[in-house]
Amino acid sequence: MKKYKLIGPISQLISMEKATLKGAIKDEELSVLHNAGILIKEENIHSIGMYSEIKKKALLLDAEIIELRANYVCTPGFIDAHTHICYSGSRARDYAMRNAGQSYLEIAEAGGGIWDTVTKTRKSTLQELTYGILKRANILLKNGVTTIEVKSGYGLSVSEELKMLRAIQNANQNLEADLISTCLAAHMLPKDFDGNHQSYLEKISNTLFPILKEENLTNRVDAFIEKSAFLPSDIYPYFKKAKAMGFDITVHADQFSTGGSEVAVKMNAISADHLEASTEDEIELLGNSDVVSVALPGASIGLGCDFTPARKLLDTGGILAIASDWNPGSAPMGDLLTQACILGTFQKLSNAEVLAGITYRASAALNLKDRGRLATGMLADFNLFRTTHFNEIFYHQGKLTPSQVWKRGDIVYSDHN
Ligand code: NIG
Ligand code: FE
Numbered sequence: 001m002k003k004y005k006l007i008g009p010i011s012q013l014i015s016m017e018k019a020t021l022k023g024a025i026k027d028e029e030l031s032v033l034h035n036a037g038i039l040i041k042e043e044n045i046h047s048i049g050m051y052s053e054i055k056k057k058a059l060l061l062d063a064e065i066i067e068l069r070a071n072y073v074c075t076p077g078f079i080d081a082h083t084h085i086c087y088s089g090s091r092a093r094d095y096a097m098r099n100a101g102q103s104y105l106e107i108a109e110a111g112g113g114i115w116d117t118v119t120k121t122r123k124s125t126l127q128e129l130t131y132g133i134l135k136r137a138n139i140l141l142k143n144g145v146t147t148i149e150v151k152s153g154y155g156l157s158v159s160e161e162l163k164m165l166r167a168i169q170n171a172n173q174n175l176e177a178d179l180i181s182t183c184l185a186a187h188m189l190p191k192d193f194d195g196n197h198q199s200y201l202e203k204i205s206n207t208l209f210p211i212l213k214e215e216n217l218t219n220r221v222d223a224f225i226e227k228s229a230f231l232p233s234d235i236y237p238y239f240k241k242a243k244a245m246g247f248d249i250t251v252h253a254d255q256f257s258t259g260g261s262e263v264a265v266k267m268n269a270i271s272a273d274h275l276e277a278s279t280e281d282e283i284e285l286l287g288n289s290d291v292v293s294v295a296l297p298g299a300s301i302g303l304g305c306d307f308t309p310a311r312k313l314l315d316t317g318g319i320l321a322i323a324s325d326w327n328p329g330s331a332p333m334g335d336l337l338t339q340a341c342i343l344g345t346f347q348k349l350s351n352a353e354v355l356a357g358i359t360y361r362a363s364a365a366l367n368l369k370d371r372g373r374l375a376t377g378m379l380a381d382f383n384l385f386r387t388t389h390f391n392e393i394f395y396h397q398g399k400l401t402p403s404q405v406w407k408r409g410d411i412v413y414s415d416h417n
Pocket of ligand 1 (some may be wrong): 084113117224253299325326327329331
């Protein structure tokens, strides 16, 4: 196999090279390259430019020339910065009950909610969980998602959380997409734990955290801050320990009530995710911080709740990423592009802001510097859509899917069109 590959000509290449990290972006500010070519060296981008120019360089380097014979728009590979795709079982009953007007409590009393998924996930073997992740991650990959964050959080004991994180690690070794794992042992107080919130978190940080480091299972720690889960006062000492051990922090914040985003800002978290309940105060706080706000429209659609105030967060100067939150309870759809486009219509986001939210700004939510933009030295992760203008991608609200997905310099999906 040759070391270099040239792909082109590409009708419009949206590199995101000049997109700012913070605040609003107008579509006119997107850097669009016409009749472009991408020269790949192994798994990275060697250079990008006018096809006619870059072809000369490619010939000198004896590159494999992959000539495109139709119109394509190229975007960076999408990044889904928040999912829970390691799970077993369905919560279709919760969904039906919720839509029939039953309360959270009634659903929990009928055996639904997070604990239902915990019970089923605990019954699954490591292999079964690995298979479930592979199946879902491959659906995302076909839709152009080349990097996928995956949380634990349905194990809720040292051994069961380890099983989940090892399944994520196994799946990552057998997938073309990259998985970024996160420990969400602080998802809820497990019903079978003999102790209170603080003693559970102490057990996790004292026993699980060192194993996560030893086995290199994750460098990220998440917590669900909510009255039904953990209070800020429970989480401060937990996060302090995690940070002292070198973990990056991320928070499920302000989903139903406020409090989480303040913890995120005070603890210098990488991201604060959800934010459907954030008010002007929280928007101000997040907008003036370096914490990435992650909107999860899939959860709003799944639960029938308000969307994250994405427009206001951007207008306040915030960093907005958009993720699917794919999980069996609140966000069963698992379609990042569709959800991001829908958030765009309800929150009046420009196409540039939607695209930044699932590429460059999503890479910031995962603290990854090597992806999210198409530029020299970055990973050669990109999508080719069979169309002439990038507006078409958003206009079709996720129904125009990539014809080709490239990951680390190789084509990993093609619809042969
Ligand atoms: O991000 N909010 C908490 N956790 C998940 C839902 C988990 C579940 O219902 O299984 C979320 O929406
Ligand atoms: Fe979540």
